[in-house]
Amino acid sequence: MGIEAVESCGGGVNWALVDRCRGFEDVRVEFSGDGIMKLTICRPWKRNAFRPKTLRELEQAFLFIRDDPNTRVVIMTGEGTEAFCSGGDQSIRGDGGYVGEDGVPRLEVLDLHILMRRLPKPVIAMVAGYAIGGGHILHMVCDLTIAAENARFGQTGPKVGSFDGGYGSSYMSRIIGQKRAREFWFLCRQYNAEEAFQMGLVNKVVRLEELEAETVRWCREIMEKSPTAIACLKAALNADCDGQAGLSQLAGEATRLFYQSKEGQEGRDAFLERRKPDFAPYARF
Numbered sequence: 001m002g003i004e005a006v007e008s009c010g011g012g013v014n015w016a017l018v019d020r021c022r023g024f025e026d027v028r029v030e031f032s033g034d035g036i037m038k039l040t041i042c043r044p045w046k047r048n049a050f051r052p053k054t055l056r057e058l059e060q061a062f063l064f065i066r067d068d069p070n071t072r073v074v075i076m077t078g079e080g081t082e083a084f085c086s087g088g089d090q091s092i093r094g095d096g097g098y099v100g101e102d103g104v105p106r107l108e109v110l111d112l113h114i115l116m117r118r119l120p121k122p123v124i125a126m127v128a129g130y131a132i133g134g135g136h137i138l139h140m141v142c143d144l145t146i147a148a149e150n151a152r153f154g155q156t157g158p159k160v161g162s163f164d165g166g167y168g169s170s171y172m173s174r175i176i177g178q179k180r181a182r183e184f185w186f187l188c189r190q191y192n193a194e195e196a197f198q199m200g201l202v203n204k205v206v207r208l209e210e211l212e213a214e215t216v217r218w219c220r221e222i223m224e225k226s227p228t229a230i231a232c233l234k235a236a237l238n239a240d241c242d243g244q245a246g247l248s249q250l251a252g253e254a255t256r257l258f259y260q261s262k263e264g265q266e267g268r269d270a271f272l273e274r275r276k277p278d279f280a281p282y283a284r285f
């Protein structure tokens with residue numbers, strides 16, 4: 001995959017920068033060497049608020065990861081200990097969305113959510129500090145969340161003139177229930193890590209110094225399991241709230257398995273060999 005420049009962080013992993021994402025400005029993409037890809041939003045002076053460029057780089061990284069057989073699990077995090085992500089960068093919010101270098105206003109984070117949901121590999125949010133606004137939604141869209149004790153969670157939309165009626169609302173209510181979701185959005189309060197854990201928003205709370213090591217432990221535990229089973233389970237759990245798109249993702253996993261079977265390959269081979277397919281050996285049991 002073209003990795004270089006080993007640098008050492010916490011968690012006992014020698015993270016290596018991924019060459020093909022080396023030109024990125026807002027996102028650092030690193031590989032553990034044994035299956036874990038770490039994506040770090042690097043705008044700490046803005047509490048890791050995202051701008052269109054940040055989202056583009058995350059999208060490119062996820063597309064790369066989707067096709068990369070070496071990557072089994074993804075960690076998504078923010079630079080530093082102050083914030084995971086504080087949502088959309090309000091300083092470049094125009095009248096119709098967040099304005100990038102091309103001058104076009106967009107709400108592109110919604111596309112990123114879909115990419116993350118469709119990724120057939122687990123994404124774990126590693127949260128230190130604030131996960132606020134669109135940053136809170138990003139952690140919710142991740143499959144699992146490990147939080148440091150200093151983590152703080154909340155929505156700000158109705159305070160800053162915004163709202164996410166997509167995963168930010170409907171999926172939140174699936175996770176924490178309707179009453180709590182309404183509380184989150186209508187009051188715009190902040191919740192600490194323990195409160196988030198009690199609500200089921202977070203899988204584990206650890207001391208800040210332990211955050212990366214614990215997250216890596218979860219990744220490695222997942223990597224001991226069948227990747228196909230994990231991909232099918234993620235698709236099945238998504239299908240519960242993703243409608244036709246969710247069913248299509250789940251069915252795509254079935255088609256992928258079918259393509260790998262002798263029965264599926266007999267259909268292809270018969271067509272190419274201009275003969276009648278012989279499916280007799282593959283009767284259902």
Ligand SMILES: CC(C)(COP(=O)(O)OP(=O)(O)OC[C@H]1O[C@@H](n2cnc3c(N)ncnc32)[C@H](O)[C@@H]1OP(=O)(O)O)[C@@H](O)C(=O)NCCC(=O)NCCSC(=O)c1cc(O)c2ccccc2c1O
Pocket residue numbers: 045046047049083086087088089090091098107108109110130132133134135156157160162163164165
């Ligand atoms: C995150 C905070 C609670 C942190 O508070 P703290 O006191 O620790 O730090 P400061 O407030 O002093 O911030 C330090 C520094 O960072 C700048 N900053 C922080 N967040 C942002 C931000 N989101 N955008 C721009 N800049 C930010 C801050 O201005 C300071 O800079 P200085 O130059 O003054 O040093 C607190 O910062 C906070 O509440 N931040 C705002 C959180 C927020 O409201 N986020 C936006 C919500 S809306 C959203 O994210 C969103 C995005 C989308 O793309 C959508 C798409 C489609 C539908 C809905 C969307 C949506 O709702």
